[in-house]
Amino acid sequence: MELGESLLLLLVVCISASVLISAWSQMAQRQQLPPGPAPLPILGNLLELKAHDILKSFKEVSRGIAFANGERWRQLRRFTLSTLRNFGMGSRSIEERIQEEACFLVEEFRKTNGSPFDPTFFLSRSVSNIICSIVFGQRFDYKDKDFLTLLAKINENFVGMSATGGQLYEMFSWIMKFLPGPHQQLFRNLNDICDFVAERIKVNEASLDHDHPRDFIDCFLIQMEKESKNPSSEFHLKTMIMTVLNLFIAGTETVSSTLRFGFLILMKYPEVQAKVFQEIDDMIGRSRAPAVADRAQMPYTDAVIHEIQRFSDVIPMNLPHALTKATKFRGYTLPKGTEVFPLLTSVLRDPDSFSDPEKFNPGHFLDKEGSFKKNDAFMPFSAGKRICAGAGLARMELFIFLTSLLQNFTLTSPVDPKDLDLTPPVSGFANIPPTYQLCALPR
Template sequence: MVLENMFLSLLSVLWTDARIVFLLFVIFLLISEQLRNRKPRNYPPGPTPLPFIGNIYNLDTTQPHIQLTKLSDQYGNIFSLRLGSLNTVVVNTYGIVKKVLADQADIFTGRPTNDVLKRIIKCQGVTFNNGYSWKQQRRFTVNTLKYFGVGKRSLEVIIMEEYNFLHQSIMDTNGLPFDPHYFINNAVSNVICSMVFGRRFEYTDQRFLNMLGPISKALKLQTSVWIQLYSIFPWVMDLLPGPHKSLFSCFHQVCAFIKEEVDKHYADWTPSSPRDFIDCYLTEIQKRKDHLEAGFHEEGLQYAVLDLFVAGTETTSTTLLWAFVYMMKYPEIQEKVQEEIDKVVGRSRQPIMNDRSSMPYTDAVIHEVQRMGNVVPLSVPRMTNEDTILEGYFIPKGTQIIPNLTSVLFDQTKWKTPHSFDPQNFLNTQGEFEKPEAFIPFSAGKRSCPGETLARMELFLFFTSFLQSYTLSPPEGTQTSLEFKFGITLSPKTFTTCFTPR
């Protein structure tokens, strides 16, 4: 009995000591967290972050672009947050965003990284690469896209050939309502495929679909709270099930598809006669085998191709979906576009890029779709390469910067009717097309989208071809909704439409 009491007393002391040690450990972590994230003098104001989780609680993950724009009303056009493990500064309005993206581009060209990005793409390719490797990869990508027709008549032919396949698929619906996302995503992806893989894929090709589906899913998952938590507690989240595991699985599937295509290219690759982007990259790997810091190797090729598909497929296809939504929502605008198409192009031939200069109203409508669709509302984050001063605030090196493009595309000082769908935002008093300086949906400066020229060609040729051939309308008895889903891109909620032949 005495021994039992002694044992219980010892256990009680140990338990008390353990609680004290645990409490001291928690206090130590809290103090360390506070010191590590202590704001420097003259740092932009912002809501107080909670220990470890930062300002996740301040954001509505279903519409963070709107939430951040509202926070600027409270804290000013430059304010700070802590998102995951990253100290973050959000910049608003055209004037300040332009300073970050273009005027002080050398300071703000970095890309932030976290454990999610390190695991998905290992910060290779173009989009999330940095330093010397990024410059080499971007230069190669831009030059190779030009070599394979971006901005040239030869690419117009490829786009219109793909439209013919798309046109036939739509005709097969016999005018019944359908969800256009599947067709549009496949068609836009095939334009990229023609340059990257040297061929297109049938819309029924299951391997092709198994690559496109995960890309769309991953872009939606990438902004979830689960991914934010993974950035903060990667070692804990690795042990737990959840959407973060699906995200990694999606990218694994896409990279497996790309690797298969690369292996096929190796089998009949002739360096002197490049057929596509992959052939050119394989040649570059051979040329730079002793120049490792440039990042040209097989793994780098996979991530370069992944960049092209994410940037070149999702944004353009989403913009076209928004175009369908707005044409159904505003049939009077659709009619005016069709009148201009009939006048300039007619019905007997397909549109070409040279028609655009004679079609100011159609061009204005396409640009207004891009503005109101706001497909990449928070741009792609930047990071400061050095300590700097922005609008009087001190921003340390390594700070994540979010250029809030929503605040730019709806800036009340830059647009005639910022919150209404109105093609007059891009037309002067003479009815001529005129692009305001605040129209930067592709970002700006040294990190602007390298596929902008391709996207502009696709949007004009696909959009005018659709409205030349069809009238778009919602299914009978339904109303067109402007509701959206937030991911890396801002897309319309799933909808159905009727394509009625004209």
């Protein structure tokens, strides 16, 4: 046997042994794990994922992507919540910023003169400007080319991470990073967004006033200096960029996508829109801007917004995180480091909690007297310690943006309402709203 053949044989033997060891190891580990489909060596459950419906596949095989855990998460979350509160999270100053931005959005809708248009970037510009005012200390003009380019990249990545390539990269980055394909564009976009954030940080560093922080970045820079001698600190330039990036992206796409779903739903069900009109006219009128305090007096509108969030199910797969210690669960042992993926869609579409979960029905959140009723299964922002840090801000934005637009416009579709399809064209990490045209007719 020649040397080349001997080396080839040795390679085959080594690979075969590795596969067998991997398979044996997986079988041993799975003895105490909850039941599920047996993974193949190396490939795992890759072949069981359906490219056209990643979310359904994850419901079946329970695999996912991961984000920060442990001490890093605790330090950054505590700081983020504290800073957001200091800059008015839940206070009148943030409400005023949202009301001001809603006025700009109303004017942009008015400029369309009732002609059909795609609301995607109308909404993302307005919603993004709220988080920009907190993180960067300023809003951007709607015609700012850099701002528009940035929003386009964020939108492309939000869609891309829910498509097959983005999901596969998260699970098999060790292979996918070497392969060409559309997923590579996601990381070029991410680098561009990071560069934008890094430039904003440089601007803040050059004009930082420790006694008068202007925004989230200033506060982070000051905290970095305070902890510069702490070896266990998580406050570094890299974590600042990623924290700002998370706030920026999450604060833009989740709320704007929910509003896009909401307007599509309201066009399909004009009778629902008419009832919201009536409540707005009765409780707010046309002479003043909607305020957060109005929501408590508007049970039907409140129910509609809750049902939009439930039905649109924008982040159905939630954000997975690793167990910090071995955990007993229903007689099974989940090892430390196991990635747990609580599917929010399983409760938002739970037939035991909602009478007809596949149908849009504001009655899911109304009692027999027409008063708003809570439902423990309503958790679009997740729950417990990992509940979305921006949940309070998102609730304010959804109410003020939606009521401000419906105070001024009737939303209609260029096509027959019965022909409007509410099915997300992409369903994975996120449910992506269908692309559509709407007409904003002055009321």
